[in-house]
Amino acid sequence: MNNTDTKAPAADAGLDVAHVCRLAHFDFSPEEMGRFQRELAPIAAYVRKLFEVDVEGVEPTQYGQPVFNVFREDEPEPSLPREEVLANAPDSSQDEFRMPRIVE
Amino acid sequence: MITPKDISATTVASARDAMRAGLYTSEELVRAVLAAIDEKDGGIGAYLTVDREGAIAAAAEADARRRAGESGDLLGIPVAMKDIFNVKGQPCTCASRILEGYVAPYDATVTARLRAAGAIPCGRVNMDEFAMGASTEHSAFHPTRNPVAPDRVPGGSSGGSAAAVSGGMALCSLGTDTGGSIRQPASFCGCVGLKPSYGRVSRYGVTAFASSLDQVGPITRTVEDAALLLQCIAGADPHDQTCLDRPVPDYAAALRGASTEGLRIGVPREYFAEGSDPEVLSLVRAAIDKAAAAGARVEEVSLPHTEYAIAVYYICATAEASANLARFDGVRYGARRVGPDGSLASLYDRSRTDGFGPEVKRRILLGTWVLSSGYRDAYYRRALKVRTLVRRDFDAAFAKCDVLMCPVAPTPAFKLDSTVNDPLKAYLCDAFTVPANLAGLCGVSVPCGRTAADGLPVGLQILGPAFGEPALLRAAAAMEALLR
Numbered sequence: 085m086n087n088t089d090t091k092a093p094a095a096d097a098g099l100d101v102a103h104v105c106r107l108a109h110f111d112f113s114p115e116e117m118g119r120f121q122r123e124l125a126p127i128a129a130y131v132r133k134l135f136e137v138d139v140e141g142v143e144p145t146q147y148g149q150p151v152f153n154v155f156r157e158d159e160p161e162p163s164l165p166r167e168e169v170l171a172n173a174p175d176s177s178q179d180e181f182r183m184p185r186i187v188e
Numbered sequence: 189m190i191t192p193k194d195i196s197a198t199t200v201a202s203a204r205d206a207m208r209a210g211l212y213t214s215e216e217l218v219r220a221v222l223a224a225i226d227e228k229d230g231g232i233g234a235y236l237t238v239d240r241e242g243a244i245a246a247a248a249e250a251d252a253r254r255r256a257g258e259s260g261d262l263l264g265i266p267v268a269m270k271d272i273f274n275v276k277g278q279p280c281t282c283a284s285r286i287l288e289g290y291v292a293p294y295d296a297t298v299t300a301r302l303r304a305a306g307a308i309p310c311g312r313v314n315m316d317e318f319a320m321g322a323s324t325e326h327s328a329f330h331p332t333r334n335p336v337a338p339d340r341v342p343g344g345s346s347g348g349s350a351a352a353v354s355g356g357m358a359l360c361s362l363g364t365d366t367g368g369s370i371r372q373p374a375s376f377c378g379c380v381g382l383k384p385s386y387g388r389v390s391r392y393g394v395t396a397f398a399s400s401l402d403q404v405g406p407i408t409r410t411v412e413d414a415a416l417l418l419q420c421i422a423g424a425d426p427h428d429q430t431c432l433d434r435p436v437p438d439y440a441a442a443l444r445g446a447s448t449e450g451l452r453i454g455v456p457r458e459y460f461a462e463g464s465d466p467e468v469l470s471l472v473r474a475a476i477d478k479a480a481a482a483g484a485r486v487e488e489v490s491l492p493h494t495e496y497a498i499a500v501y502y503i504c505a506t507a508e509a510s511a512n513l514a515r516f517d518g519v520r521y522g523a524r525r526v527g528p529d530g531s532l533a534s535l536y537d538r539s540r541t542d543g544f545g546p547e548v549k550r551r552i553l554l555g556t557w558v559l560s561s562g563y564r565d566a567y568y569r570r571a572l573k574v575r576t577l578v579r580r581d582f583d584a585a586f587a588k589c590d591v592l593m594c595p596v597a598p599t600p601a602f603k604l605d606s607t608v609n610d611p612l613k614a615y616l617c618d619a620f621t622v623p624a625n626l627a628g629l630c631g632v633s634v635p636c637g638r639t640a641a642d643g644l645p646v647g648l649q650i651l652g653p654a655f656g657e658p659a660l661l662r663a664a665a666a667m668e669a670l671l672r
Contacts, residue, residue: 105553110541123611128557134499134503148626148654149387172522181519184531
């Protein structure tokens with residue numbers, strides 16, 4: 085575990101929508117890019133509030149209730165019928181999801 | 189006999205008793221609900237789809253089960269389902285264009301348990317897209333209006349659930365609560381809304397928004413009805429490892445003889461600070477005063493990390509949402525769009541860009557940002573640690589109190605279009621509801637009066653420790669009786 089979580093990033097190292105939208109697989113127009121940048125900047129600034137809190141030695145809470153190693157018997161159950169699942173697919177062929185060609 | 193007009197005064201318990209006494213059948217009840225929807229929903233927009241034939245067929249089946257000797261609490265009771273629950277054979281769009289046309293191929297665990305009890309998932313009610321929002325204006329299909337004041341929102345994200353119950357178009361509804369999405373619409377529409385403790389109800393088959401916060405619960409007219417629905421849906425599920433294997437108490441029994449005599453009520457001072465609507469605060473204070481007059485011990489408590497809860501929530505919830513919503517990529521289900529070059533990358537990008545609405549995009553962007561390289565430790569991990577501090581505040585409060593009482597939201601129902609263009613302003617309105625989700629507590633909204641000028645409902649929020657539903661519901665039933 086590194087210690088970077090004790091430092092606040094520089095205030096100007098905020099949320100860059102042009103970068104984040106690529107990570108999230110969005111393809112925004114310049115208008116959308118500007119709009120989200122404008123709307124999210126104050127929220128990104130607001131959450132810096134957390135840097136006021138002393139979290140030295142505090143354990144993180146990941147879940148609403150602590151859950152550890154829940155086991156059950158490994159008994160196979162029938163899967164959903166293939167045709168019912170593929171009925172929701174935007175495109176399918178020969179009992180499989182059909183996708184654009186990715187190799188020439 | 190039951191008529192469409194009767195629905196607004198029919199509870200789950202009263203319908204159960206009437207059907208047991210043979211006063212009407214489930215089929216007559218369901219037909220009355222369907223007619224009420226036809227008459228009233230045009231101006232409200234609570235429902236997205238109604239399964240008429242399915243509901244009538246299920247009602248006939250429930251009536252046959254009754255003739256064969258069954259008499260369970262929910263036998264033959266129609267339930268309006270938030271559009272987030274998989275109900276086999278019905279659409280499940282989460283009020284999103286990206287899931288338009290999707291038909292659920294299986295039942296969520298809560299759906300299966302309702303069906304096993306003879307309850308009838310009769311229709312799908314509106315919500316903010318993927319449960320992200322507090323007004324139901326973020327539905328991709330249409331906004332829902334508050335039946336009490338149609339120029340106002342019903343709250344959200346389970347706004348369709350609350351509007352269907354409040355508007356006399358359902359006896360009860362199931363919703364989900366990630367940061368207040370059951371309690372706040374219940375408050376805005378004058379209903380009872382119960383968020384069970386994290387781990388009390390299975391999330392299997394419930395489209396995930398933030399997996400460490402999401403919880404399923406009922407919106408009803410009475411506390412007793414909320415107890416009856418929780419009884420049916422609570423309990424361990426091999427399909428959801430976060431749903432804990434703990435005994436399910438008899439919640440209806442816990443309500444018998446409910447009183448505030450000797451109840452230790454904590455009043456968190458941070459929830460009464462300036463900034464809230466004064467009328468909301470005075471109605472909530474008056475309710476607590478009544479409890480004190482009826483024998484409760486009222487004590488002020490402090491939850492010092494309250495002011496950080498919104499920041500923690502909008503980091504944790506969006507981080508989890510960005511991961512959960514990565515599955516919507518135009519491949520296996522939902523809408524597919526492809527860019528001009530026909531590439532796989534363009535398929536992902538266009539399907540998501542065209543399929544998700546603006547609020548969902550904002551949250552995915554925020555969540556992606558707080559998890560991205562260089563920010564994950566600074567924001568996400570720090571938020572998880574502050575989440576621990578929020579939880580400890582509650583642990584300390586519940587060491588000396590049975591329940592906490594406070595407002596659900598800082599305002600009554602607001603006008604349509606008043607927050608949609610200011611996301612931060614909208615997020616700050618969740619300040620009193622998100623802490624319970626962060627700490628895994630149970631909470632309920634009980635109507636505590638109406639504003640003088642506009643007659644808008646206001647809810648009293650009661651919070652209990654994790655898995656403290658029996659005492660929570662008992663306190664809620666006692667308050668309901670005092671405030672009636």
